[in-house]
Amino acid sequence: MILRGRAWKFGDDVSTDLIASGRYFHLRSDLKELAKYVLEDADSEFAKKVSPGDFVVGGRNFGLGSSREHAPTIIKLAGVSCVLAKSFARIFFRNSINIGLPVIECDTDKISAQDELEIDLEKGVIKNITKKSELKFAALPKAMTQILRDGGLVGHIKKHGDFKIE
Numbered sequence: 001m002i003l004r005g006r007a008w009k010f011g012d013d014v015s016t017d018l019i020a021s022g023r024y025f026h027l028r029s030d031l032k033e034l035a036k037y038v039l040e041d042a043d044s045e046f047a048k049k050v051s052p053g054d055f056v057v058g059g060r061n062f063g064l065g066s067s068r069e070h071a072p073t074i075i076k077l078a079g080v081s082c083v084l085a086k087s088f089a090r091i092f093f094r095n096s097i098n099i100g101l102p103v104i105e106c107d108t109d110k111i112s113a114q115d116e117l118e119i120d121l122e123k124g125v126i127k128n129i130t131k132k133s134e135l136k137f138a139a140l141p142k143a144m145t146q147i148l149r150d151g152g153l154v155g156h157i158k159k160h161g162d163f164k165i166e
Helices: 022-027 031-037 070-077 090-099 142-149 153-160
Strands: 002-009 055-057 082-085 103-105 116-120 125-128 133-136
Touching: 002 082, 022 031, 031 070, 070 090, 090 103, 090 142, 090 153, 142 153
Parallel strands: 002 055, 055 082, 082 103
Antiparallel strands: 002 116, 116 125, 125 133
8 A cells, every 4th residue: 555645743642632622522423524623723724734645743642642533533534644653542543443544653753744755554664755765664464454455444344244364
């Protein structure tokens, strides 16, 4: 799987509250509407300016806080193709894979805001087109890439009738 887009850079400890602000809690049953406000408290322009395929790039402990399953969902609905961070809160990582949003743990220090990136999930390579450099990360396990290809865990189970890895 090859992904291409621009980097939107955030810092450490981006919580699910920053991703999906509590003031929009009433929209949790309308995730497409809630996605219009994704990451608003971290960057007020993000949801208005993000383009399909772009990347969210964070620091350490991305997605900490409550287990709001809608946090990775609205990131995906906003058009983001992948989240890169130095580390993730475990439940955010798991929820992301389950809904079909790739998440990559890597050193994000050499990625700047608006850098153009190309990511090969299977080879574990991030090409920074802007800086003409490459970063390596641990390639996602085959099971995860299959789940992502199928659109998430539900799609994978619907396609295969059970949890199967080919």
